[in-house]
Amino acid sequence: MIVKTKGILLHHIRHTDNSIIAHFYTRDYGKVSMVVKGISGKKGSNRNIYFQPFYLFSLEFYLKESRELQTLKELTLDFTPIEIPVNIYKSSIALFLSEMVYAVIREEDVNHQLFDFLESSVIALDTLQEGVGNFHLWFLVRFSAFTGIVPSPAQSADNFFDMENGMFVKMMPSHPEYLAPRLAGLLNDLLLTDLGNVSLITMTAIERITLLESLVRYYSLHLTGMRHIRSLQILNDVFRK
Numbered sequence: 001m002i003v004k005t006k007g008i009l010l011h012h013i014r015h016t017d018n019s020i021i022a023h024f025y026t027r028d029y030g031k032v033s034m035v036v037k038g039i040s041g042k043k044g045s046n047r048n049i050y051f052q053p054f055y056l057f058s059l060e061f062y063l064k065e066s067r068e069l070q071t072l073k074e075l076t077l078d079f080t081p082i083e084i085p086v087n088i089y090k091s092s093i094a095l096f097l098s099e100m101v102y103a104v105i106r107e108e109d110v111n112h113q114l115f116d117f118l119e120s121s122v123i124a125l126d127t128l129q130e131g132v133g134n135f136h137l138w139f140l141v142r143f144s145a146f147t148g149i150v151p152s153p154a155q156s157a158d159n160f161f162d163m164e165n166g167m168f169v170k171m172m173p174s175h176p177e178y179l180a181p182r183l184a185g186l187l188n189d190l191l192l193t194d195l196g197n198v199s200l201i202t203m204t205a206i207e208r209i210t211l212l213e214s215l216v217r218y219y220s221l222h223l224t225g226m227r228h229i230r231s232l233q234i235l236n237d238v239f240r241k
Contacts, residue, residue, distance in 0.1 A: 005029060006078055007059045008118050010102035012036075012051050021069065022051065023102060026059065027115040030108035034061055034070040050077060052085065053098035054122050079119075081126040088238055090125055093136045096235040097121075100140070103227045104147055104219065114146045124195055131199030133208060133239060134190075138198045140215045141190045149222040153191045159184050163218045177221060183211050209236045 007024035010031075015021045019037045026032050036051075050057075056079040062071045084090045101118065121139055128135060144150040151161070154168035161184035162169050163177040168184060179187060189201045203211070213232070220226045 001063055002060060002073060003029070003063045004058070004060045006115070006119070007032070007057050007075075008098075008101075008115070008122065009051060009053060009055050009057065010098045010105075011053070020051065022072070024057070024059065025101065025105060025115065025118060027112060027119075028110060029063070030110050031105050032061075032070055032108070033068060034072045036072045036075075050075070052094070054084070054094040054125075055079075055081065056119060056122055079123060079126075081122070084122075084126050087132075089132050090128075092231070092235045092238045093125060093132070094122075096229070096231040097125075097136060097139055099229055099231045100216075100219070101143070103229060104143075104223060111146065117142065117146065128195075131195075131201075134198045134201055134203075135195075136235065137208070137211060137215065138190055138193070138195060140212075140219070141187070144219070147219070147223060149219070151187075151191070154184070154188045157181075157185065159188070161187055163214070163221055166218075166222065177217070179211075179214055183207065183214065186211055187215075205240055208239055212236065 005026045005028040007026040010023045010025055012020045012022040015035060019035055021033060022036050023031065023033050055077065057075045058078045059072065060074040062073060064070065084094050125135055149166060151166045151168065158181050159168040159170060160172050160181060161179040162173045163179065164173070164175055168188065172178065186201065186203055186207065193201060212235070216229055216232055
């Protein structure tokens, strides 16, 4: 049957000379993989520019539940980003976040709240003027709530963050998987701060990179089998400049 829904592009790979396999997170069908034909040639060359990470689409496709790969019938951009395609910081963030979501979400269960969060995050990233450097950190903290690994905020200052057990603690853990008080404090700030005030969280470039790597490590500690995030190095290189 033919179905319609909204979808966020997470990843795509070449399938044949004239088609790709695109992986979307959709509002009504969860994670869906589909064959997109006619991607090359005169018409396809225009179509290909739409297939960028974290772009929002209205999708129409042939759904057959017994198949792992569905077939796309039609798609249109549901939101046309202005800054993500031309701003290296925002495009690098979009690439990284789409890879993180693709690596973390494996099931096809429908989660409208998750889709709405992802959709609003794409729009927020494109329109955000202040605090862009903290956006991906804020996103990972908020996204962790949908994976069941979000920690409770600390009730006082000068805590360590025990990454193995997912909690703030007063004493330094006996294992190496922890954040020292400065980075733990920044993590706590991200837990307590809404996106409108994320620019108020100040950190150095090294602190931002270290905290990002630690958050990715935190995900991998608690989500067994999470694939290596290749775009992490790209994002770190951009924010190191």
